[in-house]
Amino acid sequence: MPETNAPAVATTAAACPECNAEVAFDRAPRRHEIARCRACAAELEVTSTDPLSLELAPEVEEDWGE
Amino acid sequence: MRIAFLHTRIRVEERLLLDELERRGVEIELLHADEAALDITADAPPRPVDALFDRCLSNTKACAIVRAFTSWGVPCVNPPEALENCADKGRTTALLRRAGVPSPRTILAFSPESALDAADDLGYPVVLKPAVGSWGRLVARLRDRDALEAVLEHKATLGGVQHGVIYLQEHVDKPGRDIRAFVVGGRTLCAVARYSEHWITNTARGGRTENVPLTPELDDLCARAARAVDPSDSGDSGGTSSGGGAAALAIDILEHPERGPLVNEVNATMEFRNSIAPTGVDIPAMLVEHVLARAEAGAGAQGAAA
Known part of the structure; x- marks a missing residue:
């Protein structure tokens, strides 16, 4: 899982939809990328990159896996 | 070279694979399973690609999408047969046995009653797994008949139709x-x-x-x-x-x-x-190399056919 709420190197950030803390990425994220908010531990999904938008990641479905 | 990258989530693995594809100058067609709508009566995929690299988390959707791309002559990693053979643990176990590959003793049962009889035969503890699933989810080690009975009742009451196939395995210490x-x-x-x-x-x-x-x-x-x-x-x-x-x-x-x-x-x-x-x-570099090799082999085969 990529670094989130990262310090100075962050170039892109958005608010966590769960706790409103800033979630920052150390590189430009991709759409559907998964990240974790360090403030509240919510698992998040990048739903848009321009502008950067985060939503709670969907629940794991029964047939998901390797 | 143009590769369709079928995915659900971009996790660490997918990031590494996409980075490797980009490093090699490959054109990437990002294909999110939930956003795909494939006209399977058409003669070709929506956009021409040399191969499909499946990283979809949903096995059900991956099988359907990979089947469609295979029908269009697009090499897929993994090919649909391998995907389907791995998706169902009962099928995997049967294929391993047929190939003489040793695996834990496994019994498929189709009702709670027959599962309890099968567990008596296997001996406790017994391992109960969903026939379809991964990441160790819903895998249970059951130490006696009472515990198995309880889990089977939960499966019968709460589970979908897939839980009607009961995959029981000997516990390996x-x-x-x-x-x-x-x-x-x-x-x-x-x-x-x-x-x-x-x-x-x-x-x-x-x-x-x-x-x-x-x-x-x-x-x-x-x-x-x-x-x-x-x-x-x-x-x-x-x-x-x-x-x-x-x-x-x-x-x-x-x-x-x-x-x-x-x-x-x-x-x-x-x-x-x-x-x-x-x-x-x-590993990501080796996987990407393999996908590109499959794409080249597919292009070669199509060229030869033409």
């Missing part, structure tokens, strides 16, 4: 670890041991990994397991990543104290983030 080996194009790349305090030694559940040297015996077992589920694998890898089968597979092995290594499961959409550092093998 493994030495605190299992082994995962990575087979790409019929060639075993590397292997790791996964350790955990929990009896389920799955890194998705927090296990730690350590390199396992590839012995000829381990290599042979993994190659045979891969061939069992990948009908395109003739067993002649020829030292290349493309000559010995189209699939890229992760083989999970339990070490039985008396019977030796047993192939427990074969995974078609491998996770590898915790296996790169201990093995020193650049």
Whole structure:
């Protein structure tokens, strides 16, 4: 899982939809990328990159896996 | 070269694979499973691609999408047969047995009553798994008939129709670890041991990994397991990543104290983030190389047909 709420190197950030803390990425994220908010531990999904938008990641479905 | 990258989530594995594809100058067609709408009566995919690289988390959707692209002549990693053979644990186990690959004793039952009888035959503790599923979810080690009865009642009441197929396995008293080996194009790349305090030694559940040297015996077992589920694998890898089968597979092995290594499961959409550092093998690079080789082989075949 990529670094989130990262310090100075962050170039892109958005608010966590769960706790409103800033979630920052150390590189430009991709759409559907998964990240974790360090403030509240919510698992998040990048739903848009321009502008950067985060939503709670969907629940794991029964047939998901390797 | 243009590769369709089928995905659900971009996790560490997908980021590494996309980075590797970009590093090689490959044009990437990002294809999110939930956003795909495929006209399967058309003669070609929506946009021309040289291969499809499946990293979709939903096995059901992946099988359907990979089947569609295969019908259009697009090489897919993994090919649909390997995907489907790995998706259903009952099917995997039957194919392993047919190929003479040792695996834990397994019984399929189709009602709680027959499952209880089967467990008496297997002996407790017994391992109950969903026939479709991964990451150790809903896997239960049941120590007696009362416990099994309770879980079977839950399955019958709460589970979907797939839970009507009851996959029961002997419990293997493994030495605190299992082994995962990575087979790409019929060639075993590397292997790791996964350790955990929990009896389920799955890194998705927090296990730690350590390199396992590839012995000829381990290599042979993994190659045979891969061939069992990948009908395109003739067993002649020829030292290349493309000559010995189209699939890229992760083989999970339990070490039985008396019977030796047993192939427990074969995974078609491998996770590898915790296996790169201990093995020193650049697994994403090897996977990308394999996909590109499949794409080139597909283009060659189409050129020859034309």
